[in-house]
Amino acid sequence: MTHRADYKLLFESMLTHLKQGIIIVDTNANVVYYNEPVTQIGGIGSKEAIGKNILEIFPNLTPQTSTFYRVLKTGKPLIDYVQTYTNFVGNQVTTLTSTLPLLKGNKIIGAFELYRDVATVKQLSDRIVSLQKELFNKASDREAQNGNKASYTFNDLIYKSDVMQRLIIKAKKAANSSSPILVYGETGTGKELLVQAIHNSxxxxxxxxxxxxxxxALPKTLxxxxxFGTTEGSFTGAKDRKGLFELANxxxxxxxxINSMDTELQAKLLRALQDGVIRRIGGAKTVTVDVRVIASTNIRPAEAVKKKLMRQDLYYRLNVISLxxxxxxxxxxxxxxxVEYFISFYNTKLGRNVKGISAEVTDMFLNYSxxxxxxxxxxxxxxxMNFTEDDIIRKKDIPFKESGVFRQEDRDPFISKQGDYLPPLNDAVANFEKNLILEAINKTGGNxxxxxxxxxxxxxxxxxKIKKYGISTKSDDINTIS
Structure with a gap:
């Protein structure tokens, strides 16, 4: 065989086994090459498709909605375009297509399209539209309330330690700036409360x-x-919608x-931070925004960079102020x-009249990690507070055996001092093991x-063992700084 024939055979063999199809049309949008992927998206064989106009194969498309007709008319490619249509046998399909013009010099001689079935992309698109509507409505509500959704100020933060006092002094100074901030704190340390206080200051x-x-909470596509927002026509169902950058202007x-954000998306975020402009998905024009970006990580930023969870250039841009x-x-x-704050809070919320915790529980809390x-x-x-029958929270009220809140080694001092509680050995060992695993997961940021x-x-x-103990590292956010 000639080299050309070898390449043609290799090319067709690859396409036969891929989930991606290719269509080539002439200047009249008549099919000259058709390769249907194994997923049978178009519902027509290659021999039957040759010579047919693209609108015959996909009958509910029109010259106005067909990607081929648009590219043949404009000479401009359409990349990663999501469309839903009826195929040759009457089934509705959703595809992700890239359609490009075929040029000979400056003359268009046809177009070709790569496409694949992406029903899941359609679902994600619907979720984007739904979430954008929700965000848009919330933004309208915020504007009606002077645009302030942050509830907490520095006066709401509960602390006594010197290390927290130093942190708050630094955060108050940072509040007067417009520079980006990178906040690090383990899960459950109330990062958003600190950020809200900075905003409100x-x-x-x-x-x-x-x-x-x-x-x-969201995949990259969403x-x-x-x-950054979306432009009408950028995917099926998409409307001209503002993104969070525009809503937060x-x-x-x-x-x-932010260490969970896809690194490609981090690159786009970096450009927004550096230039103060964003471009909506599918849009051509840029939008200037004035937004202070504060980001947080639940693992040490340097470790996130080392593990390639955060781009180094983005880290340098965000870490102008580090908290x-x-x-x-x-x-x-x-x-x-x-403890005093939470007791007061839940007295009001639960209609209780608890006055405090016992000396034994105080020691337990102070010795726990x-x-x-x-x-x-x-x-x-x-x-x-849901189960205590007294106005003082005692050791018996603390959720130990059921949820494994406290490690056995943290209770040892009370066993030796009081002698009133000695759990079965198997329970104690299992509880110790469970909490040791929890601490390891916490220290490694869930890795x-x-x-x-x-x-x-x-x-x-x-x-x-994680499966055995039903361990989950997912928790709701807390409303108090730690």
């Missing part, structure tokens, strides 16, 4: 929107549209767990003030492979 931005978005955009919220175990002086930080402390107080290495145990063994 800025005399200009506090009158403008505060918008928070958890980057781990998050890009939510952040003049105010603050808080990007939580580190210490874990609760490193500032035990804050535990009792927080609190891997879940203030969020865990809050949950412990809320649980105890199970790193947690397994820290515990010096095979990853599969760790996975089995």
């Amino acid at each position: 800025n005399p200009l931005r506090k009158k403008k929107p505060f918008i928070a978005q958890n980057c781990a 998050l890009e549209g939510i952040l 003049g105010g603050t955009l808080f990007l939580d767990e 580190n919220i210490p874990p609760l175990r490193e500032r035990k002086e804050d535990i009792i003030p927080l 609190w891997p879940g930080n203030v969020r865990e402390l809050r949950s412990a107080i809320e649980s105890a 199970y492979s790193e947690a397994a290495r820290l515990l010096k145990t095979p990853r599969q063994t760790l996975h089995n």
Whole structure:
């Protein structure tokens, strides 16, 4: 065979087994080459398709809606275009297509299209539209309320320790700036509360929107549209919608767990930070925005960069101001003030009249490592106040056996002192093991492979024990700083 024939055979063999199809048309949009992928998107064979006009194969398309007709008319490519249509056998399909003109010199001699079935992309597109409508409506509500959604100020933060006092002094100075901020704190340390306080302390931005978005909550396809907005026609169902950058214009955009953001999207975020302009998905024009971006990570930023979870250039741009919220175990002086606050809060919410915690529980709390930080402390107080029959929270009220809140080693001092509680050995060992795993997961920012290495145990063994104990690292955000 000739080299040309070899390449043709190789090309056709590859296309036969791929989930991606290719169509080539002439200047009249008549098919001259057709390769149907294994997923049978078009519903027609190659021999039958040759010679047919593209509108015969996809009968509900028109010259106005066909990507081929548009590219043949404009000479401009359409990349990653999502469209839904009826195929040759009458089935509705959704495809992601890239259609490009074929040029000989400056003359268009045809067009070709690569396409694949992406029903899931259609679902994501619908979610983008739905979320954008929700955000747009919320933004309208915020504008009616002077654009301020941030509820907390520095006066709402509960602390007594010197390390927190130094942090708050630094944060108050940062509040007067417009520079980006990178906040680091373990899960449950109340990062958003600190960020809200910073926003509300800025005399200009506090009158403008505060918008928070958890980057781990949405896949890249959704998050890009939510952040930067969309242009009508950029995908099926898309409308001209503002993204979070435009909605937060003049105010603050808080990007939580930015280490979970796709690195390609981080590059687009970096450009927005550097230039102060954004471009909507599918849009051609840029939009100038004035937004202060504050981002946070739940693992150390340097570690995120090292593990390639955060682009180094984005890290340098965000880390102009760095704030580190210490874990609760490193500032035990804050535990009792927080306990008093939570008791007061839940007295009102639950209609109780609890006055405090016993000396025994105080010692227990002060000797516990609190891997879940203030969020865990809050949950412990809320649980105890639902079940205590006294006006003082005692050791028996603390959720120990059921949820494994406290590690056995943290209770040992009370076993030896009081002698009133000695759990079965199997329960004690299981509880200790569960909490040790929880602490390892917390220390590694939810990275199970790193947690397994820290515990010096095979990853599969760790996975089995996580499943055995029903461990979950997902929790609702807390409304108090830690």
